Amino acid sequence: MASGWPAFRLGQDIWDYWLDAWQRGVLYLDVQQQRSAGYEKHAAKVAPHVLKFDCELVMDGRNLERPVNYILARITPPRDVEINSKKRPFVVVDPRAGHGPGIGGFKADSEIGVALKAGHPCYFIGFLPEPVPGQTIEDIARAEAAFLERVISLHPHAEGKPAVIGNCQAGWAVMIVAARKPELFGPIIIAGSPLSYWAGVRGTNPMRYTGGLLGGSWLTALTGDLGNGKFDGAWLVSNFENLNPSNTLWSKQYNLYSKIDSEGARYLEFEQWWGGHVLLNAAEMQFIADELFIGNKLVSGELISSDGARIDLRNITSPILVFCSKADNITPPQQALDWILDLYDTVDDIRAHGQTIVYAVHESIGHLGIFVSGSVAKKEHDEFASNIDLIDVLPPGLYEAVLTPKDPKGLAADLITGDYLVRFEARTLDDIRALGGNDANDEREFAAVARVSEINLSLYRTFVQPWMRIWTNEGLAEWMRRIHPLRLQYETYALLPTLTSAAAYVRETRKPVSPENPLWQAQQRFSHWIASSLDTYRDARDQTCEAVFHTVYGSPVVQALTGLNAADHEPRSRPGETAAHSFLVKRRIEAIKRKLTEGGAREAALRSLIYIRMPDGDIDERSFNFLRQMRKDAGKGLSLGEFKTLVREQYLLLLLDERRAVAAIPTLLSREPELAGRLKSTLHRMIDVVGLESDVAKSRLAEIDALFEGGVRARSAPKPPAREHALLATVRPMRRGHVSRTPKHH
Structure with a gap:
């Protein structure tokens, strides 16, 4: 009997593993079908969003003189939350970067949640999935200014102007509005928001090379023409996913499969937002690509409004709090912070403009985690909300926000409102430079990209665009949107036979495999090998792209052909003083x-x-x-x-x-x-x-x-x-x- 025991144990392990694998497969497919059904249901809504708070419409941007698809909503606080009418309101602005609105109030532990908990009235600026024909980025800026004026009028006795949070792409939009209408703003919090678009560190920030490798923004114009004047936000989501192929192609799905008994609800909740793709007008996306990401004109003082006014971030009089992370490969700290180096030479220069700038650098959170993670909401965002009045009173200068755990038995612990003690430590520009950044050669290469982009876009508009617009129509545009790879995956799972009954049976008879099972452990090692292999591919791809970028745009011939003078120490303009x-x-x-x-x-x-x-x-x-x-x-x-x-x-x-x-x-x-x-x-x-x-x-x-x-x-x-x-x-x-x-x- 002893000699037969190992064989019996091996056979039992095999049976346990394959039974578990079959059950997991059924439950995995059921979750994917729920995801597809949820996608269709979400997309069918007039105003789809993922807010977990009740809200009421305050203003509809479609009714403005220059209509836009943005709305202002007031958040209804939960029953157990008491709002202090004298506290300044918070206004959360979500990014229109391919996804739908609501991520700022995605869960109880969110930016909206912690602001409500601190007793502040809360508002949300979101958007509809379809843009108003003809709306521009400048129209949206005007609308957001009108929204803030309404919020201020609704809180005449509040101690301070609204605190405004701009997430990701909404950050630069908020900063543009604040530069034009500084009197409407209290403290501004920009989370994971790029402002200095060329900035980065060699070997770690590959996304900033994309525009140069594609030859500039002509491809943006082509995509807008194929969309019959609209740009599909699913392409922006694809760009995010391509940054990390191991997570996109394997880890995210395997994490669901391997933790199917506990991960399904969280997966479906996040995917509802991640798959809620929205559209932009082609002109809006072209502005973002040409003026910001490739042109880098926001921090050079070259961004001009339709009335001839120069957009100068130094006009902002409210405190600015920049929250970024070293692990963010979409908006690294350099892109979030180097606008300060672009605009100012010293801290005294900051003081001369009466500005207060605070920054906080997280060590490990990813881009989405900056404004999605519950742990970040309960720590950083909670402390920022609780201490917003302190931020507003800080004297002009440059500070870093440093959070240390609260000692409940420490002296004056009752004076610390949250679980962390927040300190604002004075910093100099050298502290920002120490994070790394571009040298003069890098700046020249990105300046060459901007000029190549202008040339290629002009060639496209002259020789190709007229022909594209002859044969494109809304039917073709809609068909192309439906066959986008990100949308096809929903269609694919929806075509499979319904597994609701089978999934219910599996849940009743579920027998998870033991973590000690050798086949389960082999599966885990295999998964790790796949993820590591994809990471190796990603690193090789990024290194190759970076090398090609520097080889092409670092060439003296390319730079000379684009009009860059080798004697110029500063290849791009910087804002001057009047x-x-x-x-x-x-x-x-x-x-x-x-x-x-x-x-x-x-x-x-x-x-x-x-x-x-x-x-x-x-x-x-x-x-x-x-x-x-x-x-x-x-x-x-x-x-x-x-x-x-x-x-x-x-x-x-x-x-x-x-x-x-x-x-x-x-x-x-x-x-x-x-x-x-x-x-x-x-x-x-x-x-x-x-x-x-x-x-x-x-x-x-x-x-x-x-x-x-x-x-x-x-x-x-x-x-x-x-x-x-x-x-x-x-x-x-x-x-x-x-x-x-x-x-x-x-």
Whole structure:
């Protein structure tokens, strides 16, 4: 009997494995049929979306003077969520990048979900699957501005303008609107959004080479013509899927098959959004390809609206929070952040424009996870929503958001609203450069791509497009959309016999195989081998494409034929400064310096706090909660906007003339001695909780204590370098009728 046992065990393992494999196969096909049925049902809706929250229509973009297929909806909060009408509203804008709307509210733990949990009214800007004939990207920007105006009118008592979240492709659209209508925006959060389209690191960001390898945007025009004036968003989804063939061709489906007992519901939920393909007008897609992804005109100041206005991101006055990830191969950190390097030479340049820029870099989440992942929603997005007022009050400059786990037993843990302590640490442009980026040769190659694209597009429009438009029609366009590979897979599974009854029987008699089964383990190893092989193919493909790109567009002959001068250090234009802005900065500095001795104990306490904390270079939510208390103790009923202005003015006074600003503190305190005593106590409580890291900060605390005591003059100290000159030096007059090409200093 002992000699027969191994054979019996092997036979049992084989039977268990094949029974499990058959059952998994039936359940897998049943899920795929449910997916196909769900696709048809979803596509048949008038306004398909994947929002998991109830909502009501507020504005229909089709009724505007320049109609668009966008809508504004108000999110109905769940019954267990209480909304504070005085809190600023949140507006989530979803990307129109091939998929349908709703991913920002895809689940309870989402951008909309965490904003509701924080007590904010929430709105959603989505879109219909069919574009309005003739609508343009500029029309959409006007519509989004009108939507924000309506939101503001519905919340007249809110403390602050709406916080706007732009996901992926919606990020650059939101930034364009904010540059044209800065007065409509509170803090702006752009998640996984490309703004500097040429940027990247050699060997890691292959998608940015696609335009050059295809010869520019002529193929976009051809696709739009074949679509009878419409561009099929399924092609954009295909581009995303082609980046990772192992996941697209194998891992995603195998993950469903191998975890069929638990993965089906999540798979179907995600696929409803992933398969909800929408259409764009051909002109919209052409604008995106020519002006943004290939032309890179958003950060060079070359994007001009129909009324002749230049789109300049430096016009944005609201804080901008950029959320990106090192593992994002669609919008890598360089494309999300290098617009800052494109527009500014120093942090003082950022301050001269009155801008506050915060960035957060995730280490491992993929592109979709930035705005889909529940773990990201419960951490990053939750903390951003909870601390949105702190972000709005940050002084001008560049910061990195750093999240550390909350210690429930730590000092002042009750001042931390979520599960993480959020700190905003001061950064310089060198911190962004340290992430990697293009050199001058890379810039020249992408500039050559842009010019080749213009030539090829012009040739296509002259010699091919007229003939294409003669024989294309809506019937052909619809047929081509139906046979797109991404849509055919739904049709294929729908043609199979219905397996509902068989799947129900399998679920009743289900016998999952043991993970110790040798055949199951062999299957797992085989799956890993397939995925690894496809990854090897992907890496070889990407390396080949990159090598071809650099060989072709790095050629001096190609560059010369496209008109690039070898003597040019900067192959592309950069936005310059106007004399008007230089004049306004000078007037603003003069106006701020006149406030050196204006105010009382409240201004003195804020100035003192900023002066003490400046050497440590970070601000966290505990500090802000103490500032809230200081604002309350002042007893003057400051609104959040007035409080923000006050904090920024005191910060700029210290930047412009630190010695005189500190020396004026006793004068301010003497006007309100009783309030000064209370505020000193508040200031010390905050310092005790937050702590001081540097010796300079500790010595400044002693200096401020002496000033608060009165009668003790501030210790003499070497006069710091004049910051007024530093701020003004960043303002360079623009040559008349031309965009300046001032070299960057890397």
